[in-house]
Amino acid sequence: MSGWIAVAGLGPGAEALVTPEVTATLAQATDVIGYIPYVARVAPREGLVLHPSDNRVELDRAAHAIALAQAGRRVVIVSSGDPGVFAMASALFEGMEARPDCHDLDIRILPGITAMLAAAARAGAPLGHDFCAINLSDNLKPFSEVERRLRHAARGGFAMAFYNPRSASRPHQFTEVLRILREECERERLITFARAVSTPEERLLTVTLAEALPEMADMRTVVIVGNAATRRVGRWIYTPRSVSA
Amino acid sequence: MSGWIAVAGLGPGAEALVTPEVTATLAQATDVIGYIPYVARVAPREGLVLHPSDNRVELDRAAHAIALAQAGRRVVIVSSGDPGVFAMASALFEGMEARPDCHDLDIRILPGITAMLAAAARAGAPLGHDFCAINLSDNLKPFSEVERRLRHAARGGFAMAFYNPRSASRPHQFTEVLRILREECERERLITFARAVSTPEERLLTVTLAEALPEMADMRTVVIVGNAATRRVGRWIYTPRSVSA
Numbered sequence: 455m456s457g458w459i460a461v462a463g464l465g466p467g468a469e470a471l472v473t474p475e476v477t478a479t480l481a482q483a484t485d486v487i488g489y490i491p492y493v494a495r496v497a498p499r500e501g502l503v504l505h506p507s508d509n510r511v512e513l514d515r516a517a518h519a520i521a522l523a524q525a526g527r528r529v530v531i532v533s534s535g536d537p538g539v540f541a542m543a544s545a546l547f548e549g550m551e552a553r554p555d556c557h558d559l560d561i562r563i564l565p566g567i568t569a570m571l572a573a574a575a576r577a578g579a580p581l582g583h584d585f586c587a588i589n590l591s592d593n594l595k596p597f598s599e600v601e602r603r604l605r606h607a608a609r610g611g612f613a614m615a616f617y618n619p620r621s622a623s624r625p626h627q628f629t630e631v632l633r634i635l636r637e638e639c640e641r642e643r644l645i646t647f648a649r650a651v652s653t654p655e656e657r658l659l660t661v662t663l664a665e666a667l668p669e670m671a672d673m674r675t676v677v678i679v680g681n682a683a684t685r686r687v688g689r690w691i692y693t694p695r696s697v698s699a
Numbered sequence: 700m701s702g703w704i705a706v707a708g709l710g711p712g713a714e715a716l717v718t719p720e721v722t723a724t725l726a727q728a729t730d731v732i733g734y735i736p737y738v739a740r741v742a743p744r745e746g747l748v749l750h751p752s753d754n755r756v757e758l759d760r761a762a763h764a765i766a767l768a769q770a771g772r773r774v775v776i777v778s779s780g781d782p783g784v785f786a787m788a789s790a791l792f793e794g795m796e797a798r799p800d801c802h803d804l805d806i807r808i809l810p811g812i813t814a815m816l817a818a819a820a821r822a823g824a825p826l827g828h829d830f831c832a833i834n835l836s837d838n839l840k841p842f843s844e845v846e847r848r849l850r851h852a853a854r855g856g857f858a859m860a861f862y863n864p865r866s867a868s869r870p871h872q873f874t875e876v877l878r879i880l881r882e883e884c885e886r887e888r889l890i891t892f893a894r895a896v897s898t899p900e901e902r903l904l905t906v907t908l909a910e911a912l913p914e915m916a917d918m919r920t921v922v923i924v925g926n927a928a929t930r931r932v933g934r935w936i937y938t939p940r941s942v943s944a
Contacts, residue, residue: 470720473812478715512940538819540940544827547937557933563820567718567810574783575808582789584848586831586857594941603829603855610851611844612831688802692792695757695785697840 457523459559461543463536463566464495468652471567479564480530485522487515488532488542496532510593512542516549520556536568540589540617569676570615573648576658578690580646580678583697585613590620590631597627601634608638613693614679619671629668635679639663644680644691647671660691702768704804706788708781708811709740713897716812724809725775730767732760733777733787741777755838757787761794765801781813785834785862814921815860818893821903823935825891825923828942830858835865835876842872846879853883858938859924864916874913880924884908889925889936892916905936 460479465471480486485503486496493506507515519529533541543563550556574581586607590600607614620628635643641664649657649672659670663679671677684693705724710716725731730748731741738751752760764774778786788808795801819826831852835845852859865873880888886909894902894917904915908924916922929938 465718468720470723471718471810473710473716473718475713475715536816536820538816538824538826540827543820543824544937544940547824547827547932547935548939551932554933561935563824565716565812565816565820567812568816571781571783571810571813575781575788575810579783579788579792579808581783581832582785582792584831584833586829586852587826588829596942599856599942603857606851606855606857607831610848610855612848612851687792687796688799690792690795690806692789694793695789695839697844 456560457526457528458561459519459523459529459531459546460562460564461531461533461537461546462564463541463568464492464532464534465567466535466569466572466652467650471572471652473564473566476564476566482528483530484527485529486532487519487529492532492534512545513549515542516546519546520549520553520559523559524556533566534569536566537563538565539568539587569617569651570678572651573646573676573678576648576651577646577660577678578687579692580644580680580684581613581615582693582695583613583681584611585615587615587617589617590627591618592624592627597630600631604631604634605638608635611681613681613684616677618673619675619677620668621673625668628671632666632668635663640682643682644684644686646678646691647675648678649675651676701805702771702773703806704764704768704774704776704791705807705809706776706778706782706791707809708786708813709737709777709779710812711780711814711817711897712895716817716897718809718811721809721811727773728775729772730774731777732764732774737777737779757790758794760787761791764791765794765798765804768804769801778811779814781811782808783810784813784832814862814896815923817896818891818921818923821893821896822891822905822923823932824937825889825925825929826858826860827938827940828858828926829856830860832860832862834862835872836863837869837872842875845876849876849879850883853880856926858926858929861922863918864920864922865913866918870913873916877911877913880908885927888927889929889931891923891936892920893923894920896921
C-alpha cells in the first residue's frame with residue numbers, strides 16, 4: 455500500500471467549520487501528527503495512531519510524517535485554521551527541501567477556515583477591501599521586519615490581520631506594534647480583538663486605536679485593524695468595497 | 700416567525716469544501732439570493748425560493764434580503780469563496796448603513812474557503828509567510844489605488860494574492876500590473892495562475908515574473924505572487940516561514 459501525507463486545516467475550533475474534505479481524509483488516516491491541542495480535536499478510533507507534539511517542533515513533525523508515509527502509512531498533519539497560513543504546510547515543504555527522495559510522495563494540502571476570516575465574519579466584514587495578514591511573532595523573523603511590514607501596510611491603505619500578536623514570552627512587542635500603528639494611523643481607526651472564535655471561549659472586542667491596550671490580545675487572539683474607511687453599522691463593523699477617486 | 704439573513708461562503712467550487720455550517724443553514728432557508736452561478740450551486744427543493752441575479756447588483760441584493768427578512772423569511776445570500784473577501788458581506792452592511800430600521804435584524808456571516816487559500820493549497824504553500832490580498836478590479840476603486848497597493852506590498856516583502864485580475868471589459872489592466880511588478884520585483888519571482896480551483900476546469904500554472912503573460916489570467920483566475928524567498932520544491936512552490944535577520 456502506498457503512503458501519503460495530507461496537511462489539513464481544522465478551522466478555528468467549531469466542528470461545523472471543518473470541511474467535509476478534511477473529515478473524509480481523517481477517516482482514511484492511519485496516523486495524525488500535530489501540536490497537542492490540534493491533535494486533541496481528532497476523535498480517537500481503532501487503527502488510528504495519534505502523535506501529539508509540543509510547540510516549535512515543526513520540522514521534526516515534517517520529518518516524522520515523511521518517514522511514516524515512506525513506510526506506507528496514511529498521515530494527516532493537522533493545523534488549526536488553514537494549513538497554509540502561518541502553519542504546517544510551509545514547514546513540510548521546508549523539511550522536504552533537502553530530501554529529493556521524498557519529492558514524489560503523494561502530498562495534498564487541504565484548506566481550512568483561517569482564523570482571520572472566522573474573526574472577520576463574527577465582527578461583520580472588516581476585511582471586505584484589500585487587506586494583509588502579518589504574523590507578529592518574532593520567533594521566525596526580526597522585529598524590524600514586522601515594523602517594516604506594518605508601515606507599508608498602513609501607508610498602502612490595507613486593512614490588517616495579525617496572527618500570534620502576543621505571548622507570555624514576548625509581552626512587550628505588541629505594545630510596540632500599537633505605538634507604530636499610532637504613528638501611521640488616525641486615533642479613530644477601529645481595531646477588533648477576536649479571541650478563540652467559534653469556541654466556548656470566544657470573545658470579541660472592537661475599540662479605537664486610541665483605546666487599544668496591549669493586554670486586549672493574547673496568543674489565542676487574532677487582531678484585525680480596519681482601513682481608514684472601516685466603520686460601525688449597528689453592532690457590526692465593515693470596510694466598504696469601494697474607494698472613491 | 701422571525702426572519703434572518705445569513706451571508707454564506709460556498710467555497711471555491713467543490714462540494715467537499717462547503718462547511719457543514721453553510722450546508723445546515725441552507726437547509727433552513729426559505730430564500731437564496733446571489734449571483735447566478737452561485738445560486739446555481741444550491742440544490743432546489745420544495746419550499747426554497749431561488750433568486751439568482753446578474754453581476755454588479757450587490758446593493759439591490761442587500762435591499763432584497765433585508766425586505767425578505769423583515770417579512771419573516773429566512774434568507775441566505777450566497778457568495779463563492781468567503782463572503783467577507785471581496786464579496787457580499789460588505790455589500791450587505793453598506794445596504795444597511797442608511798437603514799437604522801434593520802440594524803436589529805438577525806444576521807450571521809458564515810465563513811468559507813476563499814479562492815486564494817484553495818489556490819495556495821493546490822500550489823503548495825506560497826502564502827506561508829506574511830501576505831496580502833488585492834482586488835485588481837477597478838470597478839470599485841481607481842487604478843492609481845491598485846498601483847499604490849502593489850508598490851507597498853512589494854516593498855514590504857509581502858506575498859500577494861490578486862482577485863479579479865482580468866476581465867473582457869478591462870483586458871489591459873493586468874498588463875499594467877505586470878509592468879509595475881517588474882519594476883518592483885526581480886525577474887525570477889514566482890507567480891502562480893490558479894484557475895477555477897477545485898472544479899473540473901481547474902488549471903494551475905507557475906512561471907517566473909519574466910515569463911508571465913497577461914493572457915494567463917482571466918476572471919476565474921486567482922494570481923499568487925510569491926515573496927523574494929518563494930521557491931520550488933519538487934512540483935510544489937512554497938514560501939519559507941522564516942526571514943533571517
